[in-house]
Amino acid sequence: MFTYYLELALRSLRRNKVLTGLMVVAIALGIGACMTTLTVLHVLSGDPIPAKSARLFYPQLDPQDMDGYREGEEPPEQVTWIDGQNLLKARRAQRQALMTGGAVPVQPAQADVEPFFSDARYTTADFFPMFEVPFLYGQGWSGGDDDAKARVAVITRKLNDKLFGGKDSRGQIVRLKDTAFRVVGVLDDWRPNPHFYDLNMGNYSESEEVFLPLSTSRDLVLPRNGSTNCWGRGGGNDGDQVENATCVWMQFWVELASPADAAAYKTFLENYSREQKALGRFERPVNVRLRNVMQWLDQEKVVPSDVRLQSWLAIGFLIVCLVNTVGLMLAKFLRRAGELGVRRALGASKREIFKQLLIEAGVVGLAGGVCGLLLAFIGLWLVRQQPADYASLARLDLVMLGATFALAVGSSIAAGLLPAWRACQVAPALQLKSQ
Numbered sequence: 314m315f316t317y318y319l320e321l322a323l324r325s326l327r328r329n330k331v332l333t334g335l336m337v338v339a340i341a342l343g344i345g346a347c348m349t350t351l352t353v354l355h356v357l358s359g360d361p362i363p364a365k366s367a368r369l370f371y372p373q374l375d376p377q378d379m380d381g382y383r384e385g386e387e388p389p390e391q392v393t394w395i396d397g398q399n400l401l402k403a404r405r406a407q408r409q410a411l412m413t414g415g416a417v418p419v420q421p422a423q424a425d426v427e428p429f430f431s432d433a434r435y436t437t438a439d440f441f442p443m444f445e446v447p448f449l450y451g452q453g454w455s456g457g458d459d460d461a462k463a464r465v466a467v468i469t470r471k472l473n474d475k476l477f478g479g480k481d482s483r484g485q486i487v488r489l490k491d492t493a494f495r496v497v498g499v500l501d502d503w504r505p506n507p508h509f510y511d512l513n514m515g516n517y518s519e520s521e522e523v524f525l526p527l528s529t530s531r532d533l534v535l536p537r538n539g540s541t542n543c544w545g546r547g548g549g550n551d552g553d554q555v556e557n558a559t560c561v562w563m564q565f566w567v568e569l570a571s572p573a574d575a576a577a578y579k580t581f582l583e584n585y586s587r588e589q590k591a592l593g594r595f596e597r598p599v600n601v602r603l604r605n606v607m608q609w610l611d612q613e614k615v616v617p618s619d620v621r622l623q624s625w626l627a628i629g630f631l632i633v634c635l636v637n638t639v640g641l642m643l644a645k646f647l648r649r650a651g652e653l654g655v656r657r658a659l660g661a662s663k664r665e666i667f668k669q670l671l672i673e674a675g676v677v678g679l680a681g682g683v684c685g686l687l688l689a690f691i692g693l694w695l696v697r698q699q700p701a702d703y704a705s706l707a708r709l710d711l712v713m714l715g716a717t718f719a720l721a722v723g724s725s726i727a728a729g730l731l732p733a734w735r736a737c738q739v740a741p742a743l744q745l746k747s748q
Contacts (some may be wrong), residue, residue: 319672326676329645333677336641336725340681343634344721345688350620350627352689352713353696356706357517357616361505365445366606370567370575372400372582375600376559376589377544388600389542390613391513391561395594401437405581406567407574408443412436413563414514414538415530417523420488421476431472431522432514432538435530441467441498443568444510449473451483451498454526462532466494467524473499489523492533500524506706507615509606511564513539516615517703531556579603617703631724638728642677646670646736663737670733671726678725682718689717 326333360366374396375388392400397411415433440446441453450473454465466487473482482496500520507516514521525535543560555562569575582601589595604612689709696707709717 319676323676326673329648332641332645336638336645336677337680337684339634339638339641340678340721340725340728341684341688343631343724344682344685344717345692346627347631347720348685348689348709348713348717349692349696350624351716352693352709353703353707354616354620354624355710355713356506356708357620357703359506360607361507361509361610362444362606365443365568368568368570369443369606370406370569370578370603371606371609372565372567372578373602373604374582374586374595375597376561376595378559378596380544382597384598386600387612388602389561391540391542392563392565393559393561394556394563396589397563397565399585400565400567403581403585405578407570408439408568410437410440410443410566411527411563412440412511412565413527413530414511414521416536416538417489417525419472419476419523420491422486422488423476426475432519433523433525433530433535434511434521435525435527435535435537437527439568440524443566444505447501447503449499449501450481451496453524454497459526459528462528463526464492464494464529465497465526467498467500468496469500469520469522470502472522489525490533490535494525506703507610509610509615510566511539512613512615513564515702516613517701517706537562575603575605617701635724635728638677638725639731642674642729642732643735646732666737667733670736671729674725674729674733675722677729678722679718681725682721685721686714686717 362369372392373388373390374392376393376396377389392411401409401411413435415435416430417433418428419431420428434440437459438454438456441448446453449470451467453467454463457463458465466489468476468482468487470479473479476482476487477485482499485496486493487496488494504520508514508518508520529535539562541560541562543558545559567578569578579601582603583599586595586599586601590599693707693709697704
């Protein structure tokens with residue numbers, strides 16, 4: 314019967330081309346606007362590392378003095394060099410990584426390539442396995458390289474293509490700030506979104522191109538990027554004093570295998586804070602946080618508020634379009650009262666008539682979905698022209714592609730419920746008399 318009802322729907326839609334066109338356009342406009350904004354929201358609010366996000370945690374401590382203290386406020390978003398090193402060396406987690414952002418001058422060996430700056434990540438050895446960073450060639454450095462302040466580097470595929478023509482560059486030398494570094498690994502394509510491990514570099518910024526041992530970066534006093542928040546007599550310069558300054562400027566992440574491990578680590582952070590308070594470094598009451606990746610992103614309100622607002626407005630616009638579609642379908646179905654009355658007189662039940670009309674509504678929705686998809690592609694292209702750091706991410710994936718047609722068909726069927734029900738209430742005897 315489905316095939317038969319589908320054939321009847323196509324005939325009916327061809328007979329009333331103007332009404333059909335108006336319904337398709339109404340649904341297409343609503344679907345196009347809705348899927349454009351929902352796709353952007355979907356991309357921006359996704360899990361950047363779904364396989365491990367529940368096991369990666371961002372510890373926060375409060376080493377500040379009592380100036381401006383307010384009970385219950387959030388601790389700083391970053392850690393000091395001293396606290397970062399203490400937590401790193403304590404090794405209370407399965408893995409841990411201490412890091413900060415920077416920028417390094419790259420001096421290519423090719424005479425025809427001008428020197429340029431590349432964004433860098435100064436970090437520790439566990440960074441790569443902890444965040445499941447994919448490698449095209451080689452691997453990250455070892456903990457021993459951290460201790461030895463080794464001149465080793467991991468570079469991205471893009472930088473490898475630029476400097477070495479895309480070949481396996483392990484063992485090759487790259488010069489950064491007049492210092493020779495040996496390449497030990499080349500990353501495959503990797504851009505976690507959001508840029509969760511360091512939101513100071515931009516919520517949706519691209520991955521850094523050079524990764525160096527943190528100890529090496531401090532030994533060479535390489536330039537840093539990101540925010541530095543100080544108190545008391547703290548200073549934010551890049552000299553030797555930064556390690557001892559009362560400033561937070563580093564990010565620290567840990568990997569914990571279970572909720573029990575997370576609870577134990579939080580207890581460790583509280584005990585560490587008490588110990589530092591007893592030593593006179595911490596002045597404020599114990600104030601620690603330990604959030605996993607998604608909790609951290611929620612806390613930082615990473616998704617722009619205007620994107621959420623636009624999504625709600627687009628959903629409202631879709632509802633308006635569906636209300637118009639309800640009116641058009643009602644007019645169309647009631648105009649066919651005579652045809653439906655004859656079918657009822659020949660033995661078709663109200664249920665069968667209802668199914669027939671809903672299938673017709675579904676066909677309208679499918680056509681509206683195809684047109685709406687084209688409008689969504691145009692809308693996403695317009696989003697990508699914006700200067701926002703997330704603009705380049707606005708692309709339709711398979712999930713949202715399927716959601717487009719599901720929403721279009723589902724919406725049109727929902728819009729057709731009332732018109733179909735009203736059309737089924739027409740008394741067949743009255744229609745036969747009028748024929």
